[in-house]
Amino acid sequence: xxxxxxxxxxxxxxxxxxxxxxxxANVTVNVDYNNPRxxxxxxxxxxxxxxxDIDAFSPAKQTQxxxxxxxxxxxxxxxxxxxxxxxxCNYNPSPGxxxxxxxxxxxxxxxxxxxxxxxxxxxxxxxxWSPPAWMKDNNSCTNGGHVLPAQLCKSRGTEDPMAKQRExxxxx
Numbered sequence: 001x002x003x004x005x006x007x008x009x010x011x012x013x014x015x016x017x018x019x020x021x022x023x024x025a026n027v028t029v030n031v032d033y034n035n036p037r038x039x040x041x042x043x044x045x046x047x048x049x050x051x052x053d054i055d056a057f058s059p060a061k062q063t064q065x066x067x068x069x070x071x072x073x074x075x076x077x078x079x080x081x082x083x084x085x086x087x088x089c090n091y092n093p094s095p096g097x098x099x100x101x102x103x104x105x106x107x108x109x110x111x112x113x114x115x116x117x118x119x120x121x122x123x124x125x126x127x128x129w130s131p132p133a134w135m136k137d138n139n140s141c142t143n144g145g146h147v148l149p150a151q152l153c154k155s156r157g158t159e160d161p162m163a164k165q166r167e168x169x170x171x172x
Contacts (some may be wrong), residue, residue, distance in 0.1 A: 042123060044081025045069070051084065052107035070119035080121055084108035086128040089141035094134055 054062050072078045087104035099105075115121040130136075131147055138145030 042080030043077070044079050044083055044123070044125070045077075046083040046085075047108065047111050048083070048085035048104070048127075051111040052103060054111070055107075066115060066118065070115050070121055072119070081123045081125060082112060082115060082121060083125040083127060084112065086126050088128040089130040089132050092132040094132075 068076050069079050091099045091102040133139050133141050135151040136145040
């Protein structure tokens with residue numbers, strides 16, 4: 001699916017470029033730093049799939065990589081946020097069971113601790129792409145599926161709105 005989307009976007013961009021001649025615009029942009037229109041809390045990047053890979057580099061290269069991303073006392077990206085995946089589906093294999101040793105959790109935690117200690121980065125976004133398999137109708141971390149109604153309501157802190165109707169229907 002990903003390769004289809006990529007190919008589709010390449011074709012669209014190529015067609016747009018071919019149908020509309022590009023002309024250099026003569027534009028002037030003035031930035032008034034004394035009249036802010038919005039506040040930006042910072043910039044960040046996801047480390048979900050790379051946090052584990054940094055260990056493959058020498059300690060000196062690791063520091064160089066992190067400096068280029070987070071060090072604000074020298075030219076760098078100056079990132080102040082870190083986004084990690086929760087790997088909720090993998091580290092919560094059954095109700096009440098959590099595998100805190102799951103590689104994705106450990107690598108993300110090491111990265112967060114390191115950039116917090118070395119660069120003072122303390123703003124995080126944690127994303128989950130799928131609920132645990134046991135909460136889904138297909139009992140799988142992949143292949144789609146839907147959250148079971150009873151689990152969806154529990155996560156919202158409400159009762160299952162259909163429970164009373166199902167209970168009434170089974171009485172007859």
